[in-house]
Amino acid sequence: MSRTKPLHLVLLAAFGAVAAWLLETVLAASGRAVLLPPVTLAIALVLIGAIVVIMALPVRRVSRRVEGAKVDPFYATRVVMLAKASSLSGALLGGAGLGIAFYLLGRAVLPGVGSITMAFACAAGAILLLVAGLIAEHMCTIPPDDDPKNDGRPDPRGIS
DSSP states (O other), X not given: OOOXXXXXXXXXXXXHHHHHHHHHHHHHHTTOOOOOOOHHHHHHHHHHHHHHHHHHHHHHHHHTTOTTOOXXXXXXXXXXXXXXXXXXXXXXXXHHHHHXXXXXXXXXXXXXXXXXXXXXXXXXXXXXXXXXXXHHHHHTOXXXXXXXXXXXXXXXXXXX
């Protein structure tokens, strides 16, 4: 599994911002109420990010060769996949939160400060989820071998 690329995060954030802005525009043009993310969404995203980092701690201990540390390889795989999913979804939701905030700020009549604050809180929670996912993904990487005999070439005898 490859590391999360910054280009993918930027593209997802841009897609989320454009999609949320268009959705808000369509809803307002059709006379319906615009969507406002609740503050509890931001809190939940931050808590999920904290849980992902906490779940990566045992994997980090094993990857740093701490004495007596053991982890199930399936658990480690799941944590890495969850970390990557968290960073990607954080980018998408962060972009969506910013798209909603910029839509609200671009209206002729500004809505209440609470509405704009909720949109920015959602974006901030999503960005924290993104950062937590990247941190957890980094915690699960295995450091390179320090073995001087292993220079990256395969053993001619076929022994690894």
